[in-house]
Amino acid sequence: MIKIRALEEVKGNHKDIVEKEFEQLVEELKNRYNAKLEYVDEDIEEDEHLKFYTKIGEFEIDFDNFKDYINFCLKYGADIEVITPEKIKLKAEEINETLGVVINAFKSFVDKYQIGFNIYLKEKKDIDIEEFKKGKYDEEEIVEFEEDGYIRVKAVFEGIGKSEEEVIKNLITSLDREEIVVNKILTKNFDEKNFNGLIAIDLLCLPFEMFEIAYKYLPVALSVQKEEIELTLSDIQDIGNEISGAMFELSHAVVMRR
Structure with a gap:
C-alpha cells in the first residue's frame, strides 16, 4: 500500500x-x-x-x-x-503495465491536442554505430550496472529521418546521459529511400528515467528485463x-x- x-x-x-x-x-x-x-x-x-x-x-x-x-x-x-x-517491490508485469498506462495517457493527449514534449539534442558527438549494433557492454559489465541500481529495459521507438545513421545518432544523443546507458540497437526500415521504421534499444537506466522515457519519447514498447524491481520512497x-x-x-x- x-x-x-x-x-x-x-x-x-x-x-x-x-x-x-x-x-x-x-x-x-x-x-x-x-x-x-x-x-x-x-x-x-x-x-x-x-x-x-x-x-x-x-x-x-x-x-x-x-x-x-x-x-x-x-x-x-x-x-x-x-x-x-x-521501499516497494514490484513484479515486472506490474511495472510494465504501469509504464503502458503512462505511454497511453500521454499518447492520447498528443493525438487529441497535437501537443507534446520536444526532445532536444545535445551537442552531437562521435558515435560508433557498429559498436551499438554489436552491443557496447558485455554481460559482466551489465551486471555491474544493475548492482549500482540500474534497470535493464527493452524499448522500441518509431523513427523517421534521411538515413538510418542519422536516426540512430539522434536517438542515442538524446538519450545518452549518466542515468541512461545505451547498450545495443537493432533497426527495421520500411522505406527503400530514407529511414521510416523501428529502433529497438537494449538500455540500462534508473527508475525515474524509465518513466521519463515513457512520457517524453512515447515508445511503441517499453519493458523491464528483470522479474522484480525495488523502488524507494524517494523514487515513488x-x-x-x-x-x-x-x-x-x-x-x-x-x-x-x-
Whole structure:
C-alpha cells in the first residue's frame, strides 16, 4: 500500500465557481479514493484588473498498488509527498503495465491536442554505430550496472529521418546521459529511400528515467528485463511528481493556446 499527502489547487477569477469546483473535487476524491481532507487554505491575488481566488486542500490518500497511484498522478496532477512505504517491490508485469498506462495517457493527449514534449539534442558527438549494433557492454559489465541500481529495459521507438545513421545518432544523443546507458540497437526500415521504421534499444537506466522515457519519447514498447524491481520512497515520490507535473504542463499549454 502507498500512502501520500497530496496538495490540490483550484484557481479562478470567480469565487463562487472556485468554491463549487473545490467542493466537487473533494467529493470526487472521497468517493474514488476514500481521501481524507486534512486542511484547506484560501488565497486572493489581485492586480489592477482582476482578482484570482485560490483554494488549496491537502488530502491523505491510500493506494492499493503502484498503478492506481500513477493513475491518480495522471488525472489529478497533485503536488505529492509520499508517507509510506520506505521501499516497494514490484513484479515486472506490474511495472510494465504501469509504464503502458503512462505511454497511453500521454499518447492520447498528443493525438487529441497535437501537443507534446520536444526532445532536444545535445551537442552531437562521435558515435560508433557498429559498436551499438554489436552491443557496447558485455554481460559482466551489465551486471555491474544493475548492482549500482540500474534497470535493464527493452524499448522500441518509431523513427523517421534521411538515413538510418542519422536516426540512430539522434536517438542515442538524446538519450545518452549518466542515468541512461545505451547498450545495443537493432533497426527495421520500411522505406527503400530514407529511414521510416523501428529502433529497438537494449538500455540500462534508473527508475525515474524509465518513466521519463515513457512520457517524453512515447515508445511503441517499453519493458523491464528483470522479474522484480525495488523502488524507494524517494523514487515513488519523484516519479509521481514528475508524471503529475508533465501532465499539468501539457494541459496548461493547451489552455494557453486557446
